[in-house]
Amino acid sequence: MSSLYERLGKTEGITAIASDTVDLHLQNPRIAPRYVNSDVVAVKHAVTTFFVTNSGGPKVYEGKDMLAAHRGMNIDAAEFGAALDDAMEALDKNGIGQREKEEVLFFLYGLKNEVVHI
Numbered sequence: 149m150s151s152l153y154e155r156l157g158k159t160e161g162i163t164a165i166a167s168d169t170v171d172l173h174l175q176n177p178r179i180a181p182r183y184v185n186s187d188v189v190a191v192k193h194a195v196t197t198f199f200v201t202n203s204g205g206p207k208v209y210e211g212k213d214m215l216a217a218h219r220g221m222n223i224d225a226a227e228f229g230a231a232l233d234d235a236m237e238a239l240d241k242n243g244i245g246q247r248e249k250e251e252v253l254f255f256l257y258g259l260k261n262e263v264v265h266i
């Protein structure tokens with residue numbers, strides 16, 4: 149089977165999905181306060197390249213690892229769940245199928261211990 153990267157529409161598709169995910173975060177009352185001081189373009193770039201690299205695409209991610217990126221934030225489980233909801237909604241918006249959504253959800257959920265209460 150082709151890589152998740154290919155099935156998400158390669159860099160072009162993942163750029164759209166990541167952009168929509170960040171836009172949903174900015175409208176999500178559980179998450180938006182975390183991003184008040186953020187550069188939205190930089191956050192979208194980081195999320196796009198993180199996902200390109202981690203879905204089997206080119207090794208373009210140059211950001212921090214997940215522990216370092218979230219250290220000191222003390223993100224809770226409800227925030228983490230809300231972020232996953234936004235990611236699933238962005239996948240729907242971009243016409244991504246059930247199988248790929250399951251793979252993304254499984255991957256993201258696996259990062260919980262590197263993001264929550266760090």
Ligand code: HEM
Nearest residue numbers: 179182186187194195198211212217227228231256259263
């Ligand atoms: C599996 C879930 C998550 C993934 C894959 C993820 C991914 C990332 C990535 C790639 C970065 C950029 C790191 C860098 O710039 O070097 C980042 C930063 C950040 N994340 Fe997450 N994140 C997740 C969950 C969350 C949650 C649940 C919150 C809060 C509700 C959150 C809040 C932030 C904030 C505030 C930043 C810093 C933004 C900035 O630099 O201005 N993240 N995350």
